[in-house]
Structure formats: C-alpha cells, structure tokens
Amino acid sequence: MTQQNGKVLLDVSDLHVRYGKVEALHGGALQVREGQIVTVIGPNGAGKSTLLNAIMGSLPSGAGATGNVSYLGHSMSGMEVEERVARGLSLVPEKRELFSTMSVEDNLQLGAYKRKKNGEANYMDQLDAVYDLFPRLLERRKQASGTLSGGERQMLAVGRALMAKPQVLMLDEPSLGLAPLITKEIFHIISALRQTGVATLLIEQNARAALQVADYAYVLEMGELVMQGPATELAGNKQIIESYLGFAKH
Ligand SMILES: Nc1ncnc2c1ncn2[C@@H]1O[C@H](COP(=O)(O)OP(=O)(O)OP(=O)(O)O)[C@@H](O)[C@H]1O
Ligand SMILES: [Mg+2]
Incomplete structure (x- = not known):
C-alpha cells in the first residue's frame, strides 16, 4: 500500500x-x-450511505453497528450526532433534509445551531464564506428553501453543513440529479474547501469526477472495501476503468 502522510483525523476500523x-x-x-479529499465509490446498495451514517452516528433506529470510529484519536462510540458535529464532523445526507418552508438564510443559521447553543458569540462567522462559495444562495437568501432548484438545494445543504465549521465534511452523492455543469461547480467547491483546511469524505456514483478531485480512494462493493489507493492510481486501474469509468457519460 502506498505510504500516506498527514495527521489522521478520522479512523474507521472493523466496522460492521x-x-x-x-x-x-x-x-x-x-x-x-x-x-485530504477521500472518496468511496461503488454501485447502488454497496453500503456507501450506511458507512457515512455509521460514522456520523445517524443510523436509523433498529440498525446496529460494531467496530471503531475514532476522531482525532478518540473513540466516538455511543456519542450523539450533535456531539460529533461539535467535534468537527459534518454530514450532508443523501436525503438533504432541508426545512422547506424556512428561508435559505434560516436553514444556514440552523447549521450553526450547536455553536450558538454552546455560547459561541461568532457562531454566524461562516455565513459570508458560504455566500462567497455560493453567490446563488446570497441572491436567494430570503427564498423558501422548498422553492429552490435541485442544484440550489444541494448548494444549501453543503452550505448548511459548512456553518458548523467542520474539519471533516462528509458528502453523500453531492452530484445526484445535477446537470454536468453544476456537478463541475460542486466539485470545484470541494477542491476549494481543501485549500481552507477542510478534509472531505466524498461518496459518489460519478466515479470519474470523484477520482479526479480526490487524493485517495476506496472501492466499496457489497459491504466490503475491496480496493484502495491514491485516486490517480485507481483511475488508471484496468478493473476500475472497466467497472466504473468505461461507460460513464461525464
Ligand atoms: N433502514 C434500512 N433497513 C434495511 N435495510 C437497509 C436500510 N438502509 C439501507 N439498507 C440496505 O443496506 C444496503 C446498503 O444500503 P446503502 O443505502 O448504504 O447503499 P448505497 O451504497 O448508499 O447505495 P446508493 O448508491 O443506491 O445510494 C442495501 O442493501 C439497502 O437495501
Ligand atoms: Mg447511498
């Protein structure tokens, strides 16, 4: 396996x-x-969303997880979602879960809810940064989020996660249902976030785009992480090309 450098933020092992x-x-x-930008690619039903939800502590009731999920060297087992958010993890779930009758800005404010509750006076300090990343959200800040376009809703979901000032941002298929141009924009933003020190764990079915933006990649098939390596290496791997890149349209 290729040597990797840098401090480990998130460490998952033996996760069932x-x-x-x-x-x-x-x-x-x-x-x-x-x-780092780390991506997990894999077909429908492989367990990608399950992986992110287990890391976030947001599996549905009735689901059971065993194994280790550590963040900055500390185990998070038994920790509530809120606490994980407070420590620096943030998830944009597959179902974006926006509050549709509330405005764009109120949804963003909710992303900083925990910071507000903890008495952080400057809990809204990320708002300008979010509006810089997504000028469209600034234009539409008073609009009810339920009336946004699909792409704008994705932007709002990512923006809301950023309001929590995460150190590790987890994105569950940010390109889902988006036109290629907007997908490109979202991936551009993920790269830009890396410059600000935010690490990203990216789940994608658009393997081509994901491998282009990522540093390191894992392949998840039927609940097993079957392959891993630097993203450029995987992008050139014959098996990956045949299974995931061969017939991709964009
Ligand atoms: N709440 C649940 N109850 C029972 N089975 C579930 C539940 N959620 C997911 N599963 C099953 O677990 C497996 C993994 O699902 P998961 O949603 O993690 O896949 P995925 O890789 O995210 O797929 P997709 O690319 O379609 O989003 C699937 O077989 C799915 O049917
Ligand atoms: Mg999924």
Whole structure:
C-alpha cells in the first residue's frame, strides 16, 4: 500500500453494520487525513450511505453497528450526532433534509445551531464564506428553501453543513440529479474547501469526477472495501476503468 502522510483525523476500523438480520457493512477500515479529499465509490446498495451514517452516528433506529470510529484519536462510540458535529464532523445526507418552508438564510443559521447553543458569540462567522462559495444562495437568501432548484438545494445543504465549521465534511452523492455543469461547480467547491483546511469524505456514483478531485480512494462493493489507493492510481486501474469509468457519460 502506498505510504500516506498527514495527521489522521478520522479512523474507521472493523466496522460492521446490520439492519435487522442483514449485515450491510462487513468490517471495513478507512482513514481520512488532514487536508485530504477521500472518496468511496461503488454501485447502488454497496453500503456507501450506511458507512457515512455509521460514522456520523445517524443510523436509523433498529440498525446496529460494531467496530471503531475514532476522531482525532478518540473513540466516538455511543456519542450523539450533535456531539460529533461539535467535534468537527459534518454530514450532508443523501436525503438533504432541508426545512422547506424556512428561508435559505434560516436553514444556514440552523447549521450553526450547536455553536450558538454552546455560547459561541461568532457562531454566524461562516455565513459570508458560504455566500462567497455560493453567490446563488446570497441572491436567494430570503427564498423558501422548498422553492429552490435541485442544484440550489444541494448548494444549501453543503452550505448548511459548512456553518458548523467542520474539519471533516462528509458528502453523500453531492452530484445526484445535477446537470454536468453544476456537478463541475460542486466539485470545484470541494477542491476549494481543501485549500481552507477542510478534509472531505466524498461518496459518489460519478466515479470519474470523484477520482479526479480526490487524493485517495476506496472501492466499496457489497459491504466490503475491496480496493484502495491514491485516486490517480485507481483511475488508471484496468478493473476500475472497466467497472466504473468505461461507460460513464461525464
Ligand atoms: N433502514 C434500512 N433497513 C434495511 N435495510 C437497509 C436500510 N438502509 C439501507 N439498507 C440496505 O443496506 C444496503 C446498503 O444500503 P446503502 O443505502 O448504504 O447503499 P448505497 O451504497 O448508499 O447505495 P446508493 O448508491 O443506491 O445510494 C442495501 O442493501 C439497502 O437495501
Ligand atoms: Mg447511498
């Protein structure tokens, strides 16, 4: 395996997740280091969302997880989602879960809720940065989020996660349902975030785009992390090209 440098932020090992009797993840190990973009690619139903939800502590009730998820060297087992957010993890879930009757800006404010609750006087300090990244959100700050276009909703979901000032941002298929041009924009923003020191764990079905933007990549198939390596290496791997890149349209 290729040597990786940088401090480990997120360290997952021996992670098993089951929904009732069915095990969806079978003991994978994964790491995210400082300043890295790490991607997990894999087909539908492989367990990608399950992996992110297990890391975030947001699996549905009835699901069970065992194994280790450590953040900055500390185990997060039994920790509530809120606490994980407070420590620097943030997830943009597959179902974006925006409050549709509330305005764009109120949704963004909710992203900083925990920081406000903790008495941080400057809890809204990320707002300008979010509006810089997504000028469209500034234009539409008073608009009810339920009336945004699909792409604008994605931007709002990412923006809301950034309001928590995460150190590790987890994105579950940010390109889902988006036109190629907006997808490109979102990936551009993920790269820009790395410059500000935010590490990203990116789940994508658009493997081509994900491998282009990522530093390191894992392949998840049927609950197993079957392959890993620097993203450029995987992008040139014959098996990956055949299974994931060969027929991609963009
Ligand atoms: N709440 C649940 N109850 C029972 N089974 C579930 C539940 N959530 C997911 N699963 C099952 O676990 C497996 C992994 O699902 P998951 O959503 O993690 O896949 P995924 O890789 O994110 O797929 P996609 O690319 O379609 O989003 C699937 O077989 C799915 O049917
Ligand atoms: Mg999914």
